[in-house]
Amino acid sequence: MSSLTEQYSWTSPPLVVGAPMRIIALPPLAVEVSAAGGLGFIGAGNNLDELDGWLEQAAGLVSKHAALKAYHEKTGMLPIGFGYFNWAPDEDLEKAMAAVKKWKPLAVWQFGAHKNGDYATWTEKIRQVSEGRTEVWVQVGSVADAVEVAKMAKPDVLVVQGTDAGGHGLESGAGLITLLPEIADALHSAGMPEIKLIAAGGVIEGRAAAAALTLGADGICLGTRLLASEEATVAEAYRKEVVRASDGGANTARTKLYDQLRGTTQWPANYNGRGILNQSYYDNSSGMSFEDNKKLYEEAMKQGDAGWGINGRITAYAGTGVGLVKSVMKAGDIVREVQQQARQRLQTTPS
Numbered sequence: 075m076s077s078l079t080e081q082y083s084w085t086s087p088p089l090v091v092g093a094p095m096r097i098i099a100l101p102p103l104a105v106e107v108s109a110a111g112g113l114g115f116i117g118a119g120n121n122l123d124e125l126d127g128w129l130e131q132a133a134g135l136v137s138k139h140a141a142l143k144a145y146h147e148k149t150g151m152l153p154i155g156f157g158y159f160n161w162a163p164d165e166d167l168e169k170a171m172a173a174v175k176k177w178k179p180l181a182v183w184q185f186g187a188h189k190n191g192d193y194a195t196w197t198e199k200i201r202q203v204s205e206g207r208t209e210v211w212v213q214v215g216s217v218a219d220a221v222e223v224a225k226m227a228k229p230d231v232l233v234v235q236g237t238d239a240g241g242h243g244l245e246s247g248a249g250l251i252t253l254l255p256e257i258a259d260a261l262h263s264a265g266m267p268e269i270k271l272i273a274a275g276g277v278i279e280g281r282a283a284a285a286a287l288t289l290g291a292d293g294i295c296l297g298t299r300l301l302a303s304e305e306a307t308v309a310e311a312y313r314k315e316v317v318r319a320s321d322g323g324a325n326t327a328r329t330k331l332y333d334q335l336r337g338t339t340q341w342p343a344n345y346n347g348r349g350i351l352n353q354s355y356y357d358n359s360s361g362m363s364f365e366d367n368k369k370l371y372e373e374a375m376k377q378g379d380a381g382w383g384i385n386g387r388i389t390a391y392a393g394t395g396v397g398l399v400k401s402v403m404k405a406g407d408i409v410r411e412v413q414q415q416a417r418q419r420l421q422t423t424p425s
């Protein structure tokens with residue numbers, strides 16, 4: 075069975091994947107991750123009206139990098155992927171299918187379905203419109219979901235999301251250190267060892283990447299770390315907040331509060347999101363009514379950079395790994411640094 079870096083011939087080991095963070099991971103970030111020898115994803119989420127334009131932009135950027143251009147010309151496949159939320163209305167998901175047909179991305183990343191059968195339905199469509207060429211990835215957060223999705227949808231890749239992850243995920247979950255090997259074992263027992271696993275959640279640098287590979291991952295995914303990249307489409311104050319925050323177990327939380335304030339409540343009931351604690355969170359914890367909290371949130375939204383931070387109220391989704399993010403870097407340098415650190419760690423780990 076060939077490794078993912080053998081399958082994606084422009085990539086180098088270990089495979090570093092750029093998470094499809096909605097409207098943050100846009101073509102500049104996704105293509106930079108791929109250009110550095112990783113695999114970048116555009117985060118379309120439920121903004122599927124904009125996907126066609128993003129893929130057009132990505133195709134233009136791909137043509138500026140020799141290795142990516144060569145792969146694209148040789149295979150006809152765009153050496154990036156995109157991710158969407160399966161809870162988006164069907165007519166929007168059909169727009170994603172049209173984009174797969176037109177742009178031929180290497181992979182589509184599905185997430186946030188109300189029921190696992192929905193992944194199977196859309197997997198079939200992706201395979202149909204791409205004539206089986208676009209790979210299907212699904213992000214899951216429990217052993218039960220991993221096995222059910224594997225059986226129902228037979229994806230090429232499962233992204234195993236541990237509870238340290240920034241942004242949305244299951245309300246109750248486990249960290250990668252237990253989740254990943256249990257899912258690997260369960261897939262073996264279920265006769266599906268060929269499904270590749272990508273580790274997501276708390277992987278910020280090479281030590282965690284090496285650990286995840288040791289646990290059985292075929293590659294690792296960076297979300298929070300890439301928020302502090304030059305190419306992420308985020309407010310400057312968001313980037314600063316990710317670099318400022320430390321001790322993520324204490325200073326981030328999984329909560330539905332941020333979704334309620336933002337009005338993004340379409341997520342399945344058993345999902346919430348991990349973000350850095352801010353004044354909205356503290357006020358909610360000390361008993362402020364939601365209505366008062368929401369009013370203050372709306373005011374903060376008008377304050378630009380001043381609305382962010384520990385005394386601010388604008389949501390900064392990020393994972394428990396924030397304390398390991400020390401500076402803003404170019405996305406390509408982040409990918410290369412994590413790969414190099416992981417390789418070094420794996421060589422020096424006592425057997």
Ligand SMILES: Cc1cc2nc3c(=O)[nH]c(=O)nc-3n(C[C@H](O)[C@H](O)[C@H](O)COP(=O)(O)O)c2cc1C
Binds near residue numbers: 096184392395
């Ligand atoms: C700001 C932010 C936005 C995210 N948006 C998405 C998304 O749109 N779709 C998705 O599948 N995952 C999303 N995620 C989750 C990532 O796919 C991934 O599971 C997570 O970032 C990995 O953990 P880490 O943040 O510790 O690297 C998001 C994560 C963050 C931090």
